[in-house]
Structures are given as structure tokens and as C-alpha cells.
Amino acid sequence: MFKKSLLLLIVLTLISCHATKSPIVTTKKSAGKNSTYSSGNKKNTKDRNEVITSTSKTIVTSEVVSNYVAQFKDIAMSNMKNYGIPASIILAQGILESGAGRGDLAVSANNHFGIKCHSDWTGDSVKHDDDSSQECFRKYNKVAESYRDHALFLKGKVRYASLFELDKDDYEAWARGLRKAGYATDPKYPDKLISYIERYNLAQYDAQVLGNKYVSRESRNNTVTDRRLKNEEYYEVQKGDTLYSISKKYNVLIDDLKERNKLSDNTLFVGQKLKVN
Template identity: 45%
Template sequence: MYRKTLLMFCLLTLVSCGVKNNSKLTGKKVKSKELVSKEQYRTQQRKVEEQRRVQEDAKREKERERKTTNKASETLVATSSISVTTDMIKDYILQYKDIAKDNMSAYGIPASITLAQGVLESGSGQGTLSRNANNHFGIKCHKEWDGPSVRHTDDAPDECFRKYEAPEESYRDHSQFLVSRSRYSDLFLLDKDDYEGWAHGLKKAGYATDPKYANKLISLIERYTLDQYDREVLGDRPAKAKKETQKEVDNKKTETQVASAKTHTVQKGDTLYSISKKYNTTVAKLQKTNKLDGTNLSIGQRLKL
């Protein structure tokens, strides 16, 4: 009996010791697991923090790029509001400067004014009217227009604007539009290199409703030195006259006809522009000499030269 009791006591003691040891081991394992978990957590936190910094740096860089881009661009507002870059404006000027110079020679409108209006009114060719209708000057239909047209909201909703087959037609019609309307007649009394006078004159005559229209034109002309094209045309006149005189010497018959002609009888297909080229004059002079209000001609009509 005593031996059994002693044996049971020993067994209980051994079991008790085993449980304590297991508890200690389990505690160590738990602590070890806890330590590993905290280290992983810190590592993950560092990764999250690093990603956040990268995202913030990217955001700041994007904001700097946006501000830099804005500094190199401007918004042109005429028949629509268009944001364009300096390069887009320069490309537009290079594309249409020769047309503007030719029209200056033919109609007497400074190339600088024509180009500045084209840049502003068409948004450097990016505006809705210029893209959809080749209308670079925002010219509305008016009652005499019988050509194609488009609808566009400007001063009023759904207004009628002229549509052209090509931008060159828009440039020519712009010149004819100005020379054919009496309200712009005072402009042609100004010097051809007086772009400031022309800009203010256009605004005064009602070409645009924007109170800053004249200043916008002047700013474009001065920032992009558009008046250089006026000087090129004005400076080319003696050279052109000399070249034409040489041609006339080579062709005495043509020289005699041109020199002796006092009038011109309008033939089929004639326009004021073609007649002005034939007799080395301008559309404005022909209109003034013959007291013409517009550009319409009749076959058989006799014009003074």
C-alpha cells in the first residue's frame, strides 16, 4: 500500500514537471512568434511609407510639369476658347504668312493684321470653325452670302457662319469682306505699317465685340514680330516693279496695251482681284475709282483704271 502511494506521488510529480516545462517552451515559442510578427509589421510599414513618398514625389513632379506647360501656353478667345502653345502659334504663322503677304499686295490690308486676326479668331487653326468650316476669321453669313455655311454659337446661339473649301478662300474672303464694306473704309486711309491704327480701327468699326480685341491683336503682332511681313511687302514693291518692267520690255505688245489702257471691260470670269493683278493696281483703288461698294461685277461693265 505504501509502495503504491509512493509510486502515485512520483508519477504526479513527473507529470507536473512536464506540464511546467511545456508551458515554458510554449511561452518561448509564442514570444518568438510575436517577435517575428512585429518585425514583419515594421518591414511592411517601411514599404508602405516608401511607396507613399514615391507617390508624393511623382505627384509633385506632375504638378511642376503642369505649371511649366501652362507658362508656355495661352488661351485664345474669339469664336471659341482654345488653349494653344507658343509652337502652335509659330507654326500657324509660318503656314499662312505668304498668303497674308499676297493679300496685302492685292487688297492693301497689313499682313500683320491679317495674321494676328487669323491666330486669334481661329485659335491658331485649332478652333471649331477653322477645323470644320475652314473659317479662320469668324465671318458670319450675312444676307449676301449664298455659299455653304455651318451653325455655331458665338454672340448668340446657333449663328450662321461661312464655310470654305480651303483656308486660302477664307483669307481671300476676309480681305474682300473688309474692302467691300463702307464701315471699314477709314482703315484704308491709314499707313500700311500702322498696325496699331488698324487694330483699333477694326475694333471701332465693330469687327469684334471683345473690348480688348485691339490690344490682343497688337500683343500678338509685337510678341511674334508679325510687322516684319508688312516691311517685306512694302520693301518688295520697287523690286517687283523693276521685274515687271523687264517683262514688259521683253513683250512690247503687252507693255503698250497696259500703258495705254484707260478702262477695262469686264469679261466672263473677271474679278476685281484678277483685274487688279492684270493692271498692276489694287482692289481698293479700283473700288475707289469706280465708286464700288462691293466686289460684284457684271459682264460688259466698264471700269476706270
């Protein structure tokens, strides 16, 4: 009986030892600051999935990104007023660096800009795999603190000083300036920021802060197209028209008509619009 009791005690002790919790280790799924994204057809904005890779790999929809913008645009505009960083740049970096708020660091540490501890950081931190194993990243109590720290980080570093000499509504210059100053190693980093700004019309928040009228890139392109079309004369083909009759009407050579309209033969159809000048 004594031997059985002793054996039972040993077994229970071993089970207890194996039940001790291991320390939590956060590992990234892909490369760090060399952030990448991929997307489908840009016309299907509402249904497209995107893969955002910064300190972790995150798959989001355009709706998730739009909701992220709606949630943090006011903070971004406030930071623009207080620190002089374009709201469009702040939001684009937040989307890219945090996976639109779905990335590991954003979830576990409210860190939306992938800012590491550095020697001057005295706040809370978390360990996460990035360029090296289990690096130190800043941890915040609230997302707003991460946004504020991002602004202070840029304002407080000498290498970013040249950014604040740029126009506040020139998001392209800011995007390229961040890359040049060393914020990210990915050569496509500026293009990614600009892509988010233009696809989600983030420059409208810069315009609100500056008191400017905002015109989306799409509207600007449409205006240019409309202006170009007004300066060009088109003829709508009617029943009985031929290239010969149209060429006589507008005093233009048949070959010129075919070249301007990329026609491979003389075939026309009713309702077809031909560029005639």
C-alpha cells in the first residue's frame, strides 16, 4: 500500500511539472519593415481582399480599411493640426504598418506604426520577431497613444526634419521623404502609401485641416478627359453613311479617319462615334 501511494504521488508531481505555462512568444509570418501588399481588380473596391505585410501578415478587405479610416481620421486630423504631419500620410502609414488594425502588434500592443523601443523608450513593451528574433516593440494602453507617439517620433528625430519643410498637401513628397529618411527599407514604400491615399481619398482630410477644397484624383482625371473630349469633334454614324461621305463632310482624308479611329477596314455601324478632327 505504501509503495502504491508513493508511486501515485510521483505521477501527480510529474503531471504538475508539465502543466506549467511556457512564456508567450510572438513570431512574425513574413518580412518586417519591407512592407508589401497585393490586391485584385481596383474596380471591385468593396469586395477586394488585400494582403498587408509589415511586422505581421494580415489579410483584410477594403471594407476593413475603410472602417479603419473612419475610426481614426479624427485623430489623424488632430495630429496634423498639432504636429504638422499630413493626415493622409498618418492614416496611410497606420493602414500599412498595422494591417488596418488587424496586425499582431496592433492587437497585442496597440502599436499601429511598428515603432520599436529604442534606447529612449521607458514605457511598456512586447517582444516580437522582426528583423531579428524577439525584438522590443513599444506597447500602448490606447491606440491614440500610438498615434501621438508616432507624431512625436517623427518630430523628435533629426533625420525627419526635412519632411516638415514640405507642403502639407503634398502627400507624394511626404511619402518619398519618409523612405529617403529611412523610415522603411522597402523601395516601394512610398508607392504603397500613395496607393492607399488615392484609393481611399485620404487627402480629403488634409484639405479639411487646411481649409482647402478637395478634388479627388478620379474627379481630376475625369475633368481632364471631359476637357479633352470637348476640344475634339466626334461624328455619330447615321444610316447610309460611308467613310467617303463623312470624309467629304469634314474635309478629311479617308486614311486619316481610319488612322484616328483605329479602323482596320471601311466597315461602319449606326451609332458609332468617329473622331473627325
